[in-house]
Amino acid sequence: MFSIRLASILVLVSAALATPLSAKRQPWDQDLINLYVRDANVSLNNYAGLQSMSGFDNFRGSGNFDGSQNAQVTVIEEQQTVCHTEQIEIIQQKLVVLQEIAKRIITEQICEVETQTIVLEQFSSGLTVFQKDISRTTTKQVGYDKNVAGLVGNLTNSDGSLSTSDLGFNGTSVGSNTVVPSGSNWNNTQGPEAVQKALSAAQAAANATSAS
Template sequence: MFAKISFSLFVVSALAGSSFAAPFNPQTQSLARRYISFNDWHGLSSLSGFDNFYGSENFSGEISTQVVEQEQEVVCHSLSVEIIQQKLLVLQEMAKQIITEQICDVETQTIVFQQYISASSHFTSDIMHTSGISAGYDSSIVSHHSDLYSSDGSLSTVSYI
């Protein structure tokens, strides 16, 4: 008897839970969509000027104009996927180093890392040809890779973009 009642309650709760559950929609529920500005958010001085880079209401830099200026033809050379994964791992660890060594409070670390992930995720739709934007990169930004570290090997503190 107890088993029948327990099973019935389980089925009812499962059906009710699934009918009330809503899927996560990253377009409307992501950190990028929920906040208009993080300038001085919650009084954190480390977030002063946050919107100066991408602008207000543009958390991940998605709102921009695409300027295609091809200086030379880009030729793709296929490498082993393992080599690509190694290079991307280095970039991933560099991002962690920059965030943990140059941002001291957890809230700002979290917000800036989410901004980095969100901005990077737009490239997926470019690769898949669903965004209407050609997959590519900004060579003028890439040219600053050597500016990330000072001559003594420490992280640079200079603004260059």
């Protein structure tokens, strides 16, 4: 294994030295970093010695930080779920509620800024994976785990405080009861370009906001 890794490193170094400067490739040491990241299952268990990070990888497993490695099993429903167009402001309201609940969970139930940062990154990276699903750049169908989504009512207690109960599932099981709503306007001919244009427009709006 060591000899294989050493050979890979030598190949990368040789390629970097042989590449003309006009090619503007990244320094070869960045290639080595990328090689390490691809090959390694980075563990965040007990990160920085923090008790709040104890068992972090038990949820999704090392090497599955964003949940993209989860298996997907679609559910055949007796009555198929069909998407329908709702007023955009209502959609935005619902998503902001989920956003603020996420903020509440992170700030009320995590005290270390390091753990807050890592958990927030895991949360956002999971949504990035879903964006790739919508773009049809993954092998996953565009849907949601109905069992996990059905637990939203268990996030708070009857008095409105945040629940501290175990919700009874593991991160690796997310996707094993996937519902795929029908009715999307996606088609394989125009869909990829349409999604890319929409994503570019949204990113431009976000960049303009952050720059102001």
